[in-house]
Each structure stands twice: as structure tokens, then as C-alpha cells.
Amino acid sequence: MENLGASIVLRMEMITHGQTNGDREEIQEQFGRERTDGDREENLRTILPTMLQQFFDGHRIHCSCEGKRWRERYLDYYDDDYDDDFDFDDDTDPDRRAEVALQTRDGSSCKVITKECLLAAQREDIQRVMELLSLKEHQARTLLIHYRWDVDKVFEVLVEKGKDRLYAEACVMVQDDDNLNSTHCSSLALCEICMEEVPVYKMTTMDCGHCFCNNCWTEHFVVKINEGQSRRISCMAHKCYVVCDEDKIRNYVSEKDPDLAEQFDRYLLESYIEDNKRVKWCPSVPHCGNAIRIEYDEYCEVECACGVQFCFSCSSEAHSPCSCQMWELWTQKCRDESETINWITVNTKNCPKCHKPVEKNGGCNLVKCICGQSFCWLCGGATGFDHTWDSIRGHTCGRFKEEYTANVARATSEIMRYSHYHDRFKAHSDSLKAEITLKEKLQRKISNMEARELEIKNYDWVTNGAERLFRSRRIISYSYPFAYYMFSDTFLSEEMTKEERNIKKNLFEDHQQQLEGHIEKLSGFLEEPFDMYLEEKVMESRMRIMNLSKTADVLCKNLYDYIDNEILLHLGTTINIVPYRSKGADKAVELDL
Amino acid sequence: MVDFGRVQKELQECNKDINVSGISVNPKSDNLTNLIGTIPGPIGTPYEGGTFNIDIDLPDGYPFEPPRMKFATKVWHPNISSQSGAICLDILKDQWSPALTLKTALLSIQALLSAPQPDDPQDAVVAQQYLKDYQTFASTAHYWTESFAKASSLGVEEKVQKLVEMGFPEGLVRSTLEVVGGDENLALEKLCSG
Numbered sequence: 155m156e157n158l159g160a161s162i163v164l165r166m167e168m169i170t171h172g173q174t175n176g177d178r179e180e181i182q183e184q185f186g187r188e189r190t191d192g193d194r195e196e197n198l199r200t201i202l203p204t205m206l207q208q209f210f211d212g213h214r215i216h217c218s219c220e221g222k223r224w225r226e227r228y229l230d231y232y233d234d235d236y237d238d239d240f241d242f243d244d245d246t247d248p249d250r251r252a253e254v255a256l257q258t259r260d261g262s263s264c265k266v267i268t269k270e271c272l273l274a275a276q277r278e279d280i281q282r283v284m285e286l287l288s289l290k291e292h293q294a295r296t297l298l299i300h301y302r303w304d305v306d307k308v309f310e311v312l313v314e315k316g317k318d319r320l321y322a323e324a325c326v327m328v329q330d331d332d333n334l335n336s337t338h339c340s341s342l343a344l345c346e347i348c349m350e351e352v353p354v355y356k357m358t359t360m361d362c363g364h365c366f367c368n369n370c371w372t373e374h375f376v377v378k379i380n381e382g383q384s385r386r387i388s389c390m391a392h393k394c395y396v397v398c399d400e401d402k403i404r405n406y407v408s409e410k411d412p413d414l415a416e417q418f419d420r421y422l423l424e425s426y427i428e429d430n431k432r433v434k435w436c437p438s439v440p441h442c443g444n445a446i447r448i449e450y451d452e453y454c455e456v457e458c459a460c461g462v463q464f465c466f467s468c469s470s471e472a473h474s475p476c477s478c479q480m481w482e483l484w485t486q487k488c489r490d491e492s493e494t495i496n497w498i499t500v501n502t503k504n505c506p507k508c509h510k511p512v513e514k515n516g517g518c519n520l521v522k523c524i525c526g527q528s529f530c531w532l533c534g535g536a537t538g539f540d541h542t543w544d545s546i547r548g549h550t551c552g553r554f555k556e557e558y559t560a561n562v563a564r565a566t567s568e569i570m571r572y573s574h575y576h577d578r579f580k581a582h583s584d585s586l587k588a589e590i591t592l593k594e595k596l597q598r599k600i601s602n603m604e605a606r607e608l609e610i611k612n613y614d615w616v617t618n619g620a621e622r623l624f625r626s627r628r629i630i631s632y633s634y635p636f637a638y639y640m641f642s643d644t645f646l647s648e649e650m651t652k653e654e655r656n657i658k659k660n661l662f663e664d665h666q667q668q669l670e671g672h673i674e675k676l677s678g679f680l681e682e683p684f685d686m687y688l689e690e691k692v693m694e695s696r697m698r699i700m701n702l703s704k705t706a707d708v709l710c711k712n713l714y715d716y717i718d719n720e721i722l723l724h725l726g727t728t729i730n731i732v733p734y735r736s737k738g739a740d741k742a743v744e745l746d747l
Numbered sequence: 748m749v750d751f752g753r754v755q756k757e758l759q760e761c762n763k764d765i766n767v768s769g770i771s772v773n774p775k776s777d778n779l780t781n782l783i784g785t786i787p788g789p790i791g792t793p794y795e796g797g798t799f800n801i802d803i804d805l806p807d808g809y810p811f812e813p814p815r816m817k818f819a820t821k822v823w824h825p826n827i828s829s830q831s832g833a834i835c836l837d838i839l840k841d842q843w844s845p846a847l848t849l850k851t852a853l854l855s856i857q858a859l860l861s862a863p864q865p866d867d868p869q870d871a872v873v874a875q876q877y878l879k880d881y882q883t884f885a886s887t888a889h890y891w892t893e894s895f896a897k898a899s900s901l902g903v904e905e906k907v908q909k910l911v912e913m914g915f916p917e918g919l920v921r922s923t924l925e926v927v928g929g930d931e932n933l934a935l936e937k938l939c940s941g
């Protein structure tokens with residue numbers, strides 16, 4: 155409880171300390187505190203990464219260009235909600251009924267495939283293809299592996315291109331069994347691999363008609379399985395790509411090496427997941443053993459039976475309304491803190507003697523490293539120390555002056571922009587982490603209230619409120635990296651003019667701010683010790699939480715509508731964003747076979 | 748374990764028609780896993796007249812795994828490393844089939860000498876030269892054939908020796924010979940004109 159309070163206070167402070175200072179003034183102010191204006195030699199220092207970190211930490215509390223507006227909005231909404239006099243019962247809430255309906259409609263669209271039912275799931279698809287085309291199991295599997303386990307695709311190719319093309323593309327050969335064996339009737343035949351005369355009963359002909367001795371087939375299978383090619387072990391003949399019968403492979407290999415035969419089966423089984431565009435392993439660490447199968451759109455967020463939520467399309471954490479590409483760029487950016495590195499490159503130069511980075515913070519263009527070496531800031535060349543305000547004795551240059559100023563301006567504005575979005579993203583994701591503990595606390599509050607035997611019997615409003623809080627908090631958090639890229643002048647530079655971008659950015663921020671206001675309020679109410687209130691007051695809390703939950707849901711939906719209709723619809727580039735679902739990530743249900 | 752029975756048979760088969768194909772395979776030592784193959788340079792190519800030796804290493808899984816082959820003789824070719832002799836050829840990698848033999852592999856290498864595939868190069872420098880300046884490529888390849896793939900002909904060493912005795916530095920002599928494609932008289936002319 156205390157921790158949570160503290161994190162909220164910090165954010166509130168961020169809001170109330172809001173100033174309208176421009177970003178550049180702030181950065182200067184930051185360094186102003188560190189700068190000593192006395193001795194000329196003291197206007198230099200060697201930069202340490204920790205100092206930079208301090209700068210960012212400091213900045214995080216002070217920067218709040220939008221803070222004031224944010225706060226006004228916040229208060230507006232606070233008042234609005236207080237004035238409105240909602241009154242509805244849990245059971246008659248139309249939204250609740252709608253949610254139930256949605257649940258049943260979407261309920262079956264996404265399945266958990268446990269280790270145990272993997273085989274059955276796979277067999278189901280193989281069976282469909284075997285029946286439709288009267289194929290053997292290995293032929294159906296080869297087709298499915300080739301078409302990435304997309305049964306519909308197999309049928310589509312069948313209709314569009316015909317059976318022969320369908321088989322040829324996947325290297326499946328279908329022949330009558332009688333045809334195969336009649337070609338080798340003599341009692342001894344030459345195996346062209348081992349070059350030995352072998353009794354015919356010790357030889358095997360594959361679907362393609364190529365016949366070699368069983369020993370050679372076995373060796374071939376063993377080598378291929380060990381090479382990790384179990385899914386497509388083709389015939390031994392040169393340029394014959396027909397895939398071998400898996401029953402034969404299994405039989406021969408298990409005679410020689412039963413463990414390897416088991417490994418072969420495991421590879422075949424896993425192909426159902428690894429080569430399948432509708433199925434993905436759950437990315438949980440340590441791995442829960444499950445895979446998830448979706449039915450419709452690959453751009454969705456799913457929740458595995460183990461509780462992990464992830465983006466089905468890229469397998470990383472659920473990140474809507476960020477697109478997968480934006481999310482990847484963002485995590486990369488946060489990881490290598492490239493802006494910090496960038497900042498160091500424009501604001502520091504390496505000493506020509508000891509090569510440590512030296513920062514210049516005002517003063518003349520002669521800088522002196524802690525190692526004692528003086529050098530010219532403009533060209534980086536080593537010089538003597540004898541100098542005046544605008545010249546260094548025996549040294550004349552000035553070539554980097556303009557370039558340097560331009561670089562600093564560019565890097566500074568970019569770094570400020572990044573930290574603006576990053577601060578907000580991080581504030582919300584930190585809150586989300588802190589709020590996870592809220593679940594247990596709320597459970598205790600529910601127990602307390604139940605023990606008091608109040609008139610209210612149904613406490614869904616508490617758990618629903620918490621769920622709504624988490625869901626909205628996620629969305630608002632990921633809306634910052636989304637905005638960072640969507641409104642940057644480099645990400646989609648051709649798509650929008652500067653003016654358009656600015657208008658859209660402002661409107662988007664309006665949506666964000668409205669949502670933010672409600673999220674903080676909802677969070678605040680859920681934190682209140684309402685379980686200790688008089689019954690009448692509990693009713694009030696209940697109503698507020700229910701209203702806020704409902705509005706947060708509507709605001710999230712509005713935010714997505716804005717993204718869809720006002721931003722994405724007008725772009726030439728397709729950006730796939732997982733659509734808003736009031737229910738949150740699709741909870742996968744266990745596959746029932 | 749290498750299938751020595753098969754290797755033995757392969758060697759017999761291959762060396763039977765050596766007069767027709769010019770291709771031979773012989774054991775380096777007596778354990779049959781290290782062999783040396785020989786192919787004649789194809790007629791009508793800069794490799795004509797040369798005899799190229801190929802180091803063959805048989806992996807345990809042979810013939811189910813491809814034999815490891817590389818040129819022991821230095822050769823100037825887009826798909827063969829001028830440094831290591833490594834060969835870029837699909838049948839020595841993923842397109843190997845146990846139904847292929849050492850002889851068929853050597854025949855494929857011989858075919859590669861006739862028809863370089865500069866789009867899938869092993870040696871980028873040679874491939875660039877092949878595409879941009881075929882004449883220089885051809886004369887360099889010819890010079891290398893003369894220098895390294897002809898044991899019997901008047902060797903490059905002798906030419907070098909002769910020019911060095913005339914008072915030119917050895918390094919310069921070698922690079923000049925390379926530039927003019929091994930022609931002794933042209934080299935002398937060039938060396939004299941500075």
C-alpha cells in the first residue's frame with residue numbers, strides 16, 4: 155500500500171510542478187546547476203555515464219510540458235463524474251450483458267494446445283486432408299508441412315491449380331502400390347548406393363519408384379534426422395525430392411536406434427507448431443509447454459492458460475495500440491539508449507591524448523582534459539594552453555562551429571522528444587506493475603465486506619473495476635510509443651504534412667489525456683479503504699467505480715476509433731494494430747478433442 | 748563409419764575408364780578416407796592443358812554425407828577460392844545425394860571449370876574480374892594454369908629465374924609475369940620500359 159501511494163504521489167508531483175519552459179531551456183537549466191563559472195580551467199569535466207543518468211532522472215520529475223493542461227482535464231473529469239448521478243444495478247447493466255454476449259461469441263476463437271493434445275490436434279488436420287484426397291498419412295503430412303498446416307490453403311490450391319500441381323509443388327508422389335513392387339521381381343538386385351547385390355525382399359521402393367536396400371535407407375534416414383531435417387526426408391536418388399514414407403522411416407530407424415526414432419516423432423509433432431502460421435508457442439519463461447492456436451486474425455493478443463499475455467503476431471508482450479514494428483523499434487531504442495550515446499557524441503569530444511570524452515559547458519573553445527592536455531574544441535586538435543577568449547596561440551580554425559551548433563540543436567530536440575514519450579510510457583508501465591498487487595488487496599477488501607454482511611452481496615464491481623484499470627493502464631502506456639513513432643517526422647515522413655501531423659497529434663493527446671484522467675481516478679478510488687466505510691458510503695464508492703470503469707472502457711474505444719478512422723485510414727502504408735477488445739486479451743481455452 | 752566396400756568399388760570403376768575421362772581417384776594413404784582426385788582442365792578454357800589435383804576427405808557418414816573436396820592445385824576461378832581452394836558447388840553441400848559418386852562429383856567440378864557461375868561466387872575478387880574484365884580474367888586464369896597446373900611444361904619458376912638473372916627484382920618479375928599472362932617476352936618488354 156505504501157509503495158503504491160508513493161508512486162502515485164510522484165506522478166502527481168510531476169503534474170503539479172508543470173512549467174511551460176521549453177525543452178532547451180530546461181536542459182540548460184539542468185546543466186546550469188552543475189556548472190561552475192569561476193576559473194576557466196574548471197569549465198570542463200570528464201563525463202561519466204552516471205551523471206547522464208542523473209540528468210535523466212532529474213528531468214523525469216521536472217519535465218511536464220503538458221502537465222498543466224493535463225491537470226485541468228483531470229479536474230474537469232473529476233467534477234463531471236461527481237455531478238452525474240448514475241444509478242444502475244449490476245444485473246441490469248446493459249454493458250455487462252453486452253460483455254457476456256461478446257464472451258460467448260469470441261469464446262472459442264483461440265485454443266490452448268497442451269503437450270498432451272498436440273498429437274490429436276495435428277491428427278485432426280491430417281485426417282481431413284487424408285479423407286479429402288484419399289492420401290496416406292505421410293503424404294497428407296508432407297502436403298500440410300509444405301502449406302504450413304493451412305488446410306484451407308491446400309483445398310484452395312486443389313481447386314485453383316488441380317491435384318497434379320498441388321502434389322508437385324509439395325513433392326508428393328501418389329502411385330498404386332502394385333505398380334511399385336512389380337518392377338523388381340528378380341531375387342537379387344543391385345543397390346546403387348552400397349553397390350552390392352541385395353535380395354529383393356531386403357530392398358524398399360519409395361513413392362517415387364526409386365529402390366535401394368534397407369540398410370542404405372536406414373543410414374540415410376539416420377543422417378537426415380541428425381541433420382535436423384526430419385520434416386522433409388527426401389529420396390536418396392539424385393534430384394529426386396519426393397518425401398519418404400514416415401512409417402518406413404520410423405520402422406527402419408527404430409530397429410537401429412529407438413531413441414532417434416522417438417526424436418523423429420517429436421520433430422514431426424513440433425512441425426505442427428513451428429511450421430504452422432496459425433499456431434505459436436506460448437512465449438512464457440520457463441516455458442509452460444503450451445501452444446496457442448488462433449482461428450481468425452493473426453493480429454490479436456492472446457492469453458495462454460498459464461496467464462501470459464502476448465501479441466500473437468510477434469510473440470512479444472501484448473503491446474496494442476503499438477504496431478509490432480513500432481514495438482520492436484521502441485524496445486530496441488530503450489535498450490541501447492541510443493539517444494544518450496548520440497548526446498555524448500555531440501556534447502563531448504575525445505581528448506587527443508588520453509581519448510576520454512571531455513564535455514565543454516560554456517566558455518571559450520579551448521578545453522582541457524583532466525589528464526592535462528589542452529585541445530581546440532572546434533577541430534579536436536591538441537594545442538598549447540596559451541589562449542584568449544577567441545583564439546588559441548599558434549592555432550587557427552573554426553570549421554566545425556556551424557555544424558556543431560546544428561548537431562547539438564537536432565540531438566537535443568530529439569532527445570527531449572524521446573524522453574517526453576519515454577517518461578510517460580514508463581510512468582504508466584511502472585504503475586501497472588505496482589497495481590498488480592492491488593488484486594490481492596481488493597480480494598481482502600471483498601472478504602472484509604462479506605464478513606460485515608452488508609446489503610450489497612455482489613462485489614463484481616470491485617474485480618471488474620480492477621480489470622478495467624489494468625486494461626486501460628496497458629493501453630495508455632503503449633499509446634506513448636505509438637505516438638512517438640506515429641507523430642515523428644521521420645517514421646512516416648511521406649504520409650503526412652507537418653501541419654496535419656501536428657493537428658492529429660494534438661487531437662490524439664486529447665484522447666490520451668481524457669483517458670489518463672479517468673485511469674488515475676479509478677486507481678484512486680480502488681485504493682480507498684471503502685471496505686471500512688458505512689454501507690451508504692460503500693454504495694457511493696461502488697457507483698463511482700462502476701461509472702469510471704464504464705467511461706474508461708468508452709474512452710479506450712474512442713482512442714482506438716480515433717487511431718483507426720482519423721490516422722490509419724488516411725495512410726498509404728498498412729499498419730496493423732490489434733483492435734480494441736473491451737474484454738482484454740483473448741483468453742485461450744483448452745482444445746477439446 | 749565410411750562404407751569402404753563402396754569406396755573400393757568406386758575407385759575401381761573410376762580408374763577403369765581413366766583413358767576416356769582423364770579423371771582418376773587414388774588413396775593418399777592406405778586408410779581410404781583421404782584421397783586425391785585428378786581432373787584435366789577442360790578444352791577451350793583457360794584451364795586447358797592443366798592437371799588439377801583435388802583433396803578428398805571422406806566423412807564418417809559417406810556416402811550419406813557429401814565428400815569434402817577442395818583444390819590442392821591453385822586455380823583462378825570465380826567459384827573456387829584462390830587462397831584455400833574451397834569449392835562452391837551445390838552437390839558438395841545440400842544437393843548431395845548418396846546416389847552420386849566421387850567420380851560424378853569430380854565431373855561436376857570439371858563442368859564448373861568450363862562454366863563458372865559468378866553470381867554465386869566463392870572468391871569475390873575473381874568473380875568481379877570475371878564480370879567486369881573478362882580478358883584480364885582469362886589471362887590470369889591461363890597464367891595460373893601455366894604456373895601451377897603444369898608440372899611438365901617449362902615452369903614459371905624457370906622464367907622467373909631467367910628474368911631475375913637479368914637483374915630484375917623477383918617480386919617485380921612475378922607480378923609482371925602475372926599481368927602479361929606469363930608471356931616471357933612481353934614481361935621482358937614491360938620490365939625494360941619501366
Ligand SMILES: [Zn+2]
Pocket residue numbers: 345346347348349350366367368369370371
Ligand atoms: Zn544399399
Ligand SMILES: [Zn+2]
Pocket residue numbers: 360362363364389390391394395396
Ligand atoms: Zn526417388
Ligand SMILES: [Zn+2]
Pocket residue numbers: 436437438442443444458459460461462
Ligand atoms: Zn503459457
Ligand SMILES: [Zn+2]
Pocket residue numbers: 465466467468469470473477478481
Ligand atoms: Zn506484436
Ligand SMILES: [Zn+2]
Pocket residue numbers: 505506507508509510523524525526527
Ligand atoms: Zn586527456
Ligand SMILES: [Zn+2]
Pocket residue numbers: 194517518519520541542543
Ligand atoms: Zn579558454
Ligand SMILES: [Zn+2]
Pocket residue numbers: 530531532533534535549550551552
Ligand atoms: Zn581547431
